[in-house]
Amino acid sequence: xxxxxxxxxxxxxxxxxxxxxxxxxxxxxxxxxxxxxxxxxxxxxxxxxxxxxxxxxxxxxxxxxxxxxxxxxxxxxxxxxxxxxxxxxxxxxxxxxxxxxxxxxxxxxxxxxxxxxxxxxxxxxxxxxxxxxxxxxxxxxxxxx
Amino acid sequence: xxxxxxxxxxxxxxxxxxxxxxxxxxxxxxxxxxxxxxxxxxxxxxxxxxxxxxxxxxxxxxxxxxxxxxxxxxxxxxxxxxxxxxxxxxxxxxxxxxxxxxxxxxxxxxxxxxxxxxxxxxxxxxxxxxxxxxxxxxxxxxxxxxxxxxxxxxxxxxxxxxxxxxxxxxxxxxxxxxxxxxxxxxxxxxxxxxxxxx
Numbered sequence: 156x157x158x159x160x161x162x163x164x165x166x167x168x169x170x171x172x173x174x175x176x177x178x179x180x181x182x183x184x185x186x187x188x189x190x191x192x193x194x195x196x197x198x199x200x201x202x203x204x205x206x207x208x209x210x211x212x213x214x215x216x217x218x219x220x221x222x223x224x225x226x227x228x229x230x231x232x233x234x235x236x237x238x239x240x241x242x243x244x245x246x247x248x249x250x251x252x253x254x255x256x257x258x259x260x261x262x263x264x265x266x267x268x269x270x271x272x273x274x275x276x277x278x279x280x281x282x283x284x285x286x287x288x289x290x291x292x293x294x295x296x297x298x299x300x
Numbered sequence: 301x302x303x304x305x306x307x308x309x310x311x312x313x314x315x316x317x318x319x320x321x322x323x324x325x326x327x328x329x330x331x332x333x334x335x336x337x338x339x340x341x342x343x344x345x346x347x348x349x350x351x352x353x354x355x356x357x358x359x360x361x362x363x364x365x366x367x368x369x370x371x372x373x374x375x376x377x378x379x380x381x382x383x384x385x386x387x388x389x390x391x392x393x394x395x396x397x398x399x400x401x402x403x404x405x406x407x408x409x410x411x412x413x414x415x416x417x418x419x420x421x422x423x424x425x426x427x428x429x430x431x432x433x434x435x436x437x438x439x440x441x442x443x444x445x446x447x448x449x450x451x452x453x454x455x456x457x458x459x460x461x462x463x464x465x466x467x468x469x470x471x472x473x474x475x476x477x478x479x480x481x482x483x484x485x486x487x488x489x490x491x492x493x494x495x496x497x498x
Contacts, residue, residue, distance in 0.1 A: 226397030
């Protein structure tokens with residue numbers, strides 16, 4: 156009973172593989188909090204290395220890059236937007252989801268498709284009336300530069 | 301300061317988009333609708349224009365865009381409700397990645413991605429650029445459709461007419477204006493002349 160004093164976190168992860176599953180589902184993992192100031196990305200890495208290698212997520216932290224800069228590991232944590240590499244985990248339940256926003260379809264698990272700036276404007280109908288009208292002139296100006 | 305925002309009266313608005321230009325001039329010093337924080341929406345029914353109105357940030361209570369932002373770049377003032385974007389590129393809690401989640405999550409489509417810097421931008425009611433307490437878009441409106449109002453004032457106004465009512469009215473008017481042939485598919489008999497005898 157040595158490990159009883161170790162803090163545990165219940166991680167509830169959104170799972171969806173469009174090639175196999177018909178509907179998305181949630182899977183729970185019990186992950187020990189190994190060290191202080193553990194981040195949500197640390198939990199995901201622990202799950203990937205030890206518990207379930209089929210989990211798909213993205214990150215690009217390395218020794219040279221600064222944490223919280225690239226925005227690759229953006230996701231919904233507990234229903235609110237956050238970066239997995241900077242979000243500090245506490246004891247208890249944690250909910251990890253891809254962004255639940257229209258226009259960002261899920262590729263697999265926690266990976267969503269990120270649109271380019273030009274593609275993105277097509278999804279937002281209210282404010283695009285003016286944008287579409289001025290798109291051609293905008294491209295012309297860019298071409299001159 | 302009250303909890304106010306710019307409201308448009310759709311019965312007065314013509315859809316001239318002058319407010320957009322006024323906004324882009326005061327904010328970015330350029331005459332380009334891409335930079336404006338206010339946007340005109342043109343309602344159409346089967347290709348026929350019905351009405352138009354302009355939309356800006358409504359400064360909602362408990363706003364979605366602030367919740368959604370993964371970098372905590374957006375924040376709301378507790379007194380006035382104005383939402384500000386942290387544009388300091390070097391700070392960690394700033395809008396340095398153009399993910400566009402705030403734009404996509406907004407119900408009104410009020411936020412824009414500034415194409416110059418690829419950062420989010422919202423209406424902040426122009427506190428420095430006011431004349432007689434009116435921001436430049438309200439001043440520029442030629443039909444006096446725009447005004448500053450609180451939420452309670454807007455609710456009283458909008459209770460009388462919603463966009464759904466306007467659509468239904470337009471459809472009624474369309475059906476009424478149809479000819480007899482379009483409605484029933486055959487031509488009516490011409491009315492017979494009755495000659496009165498004295």
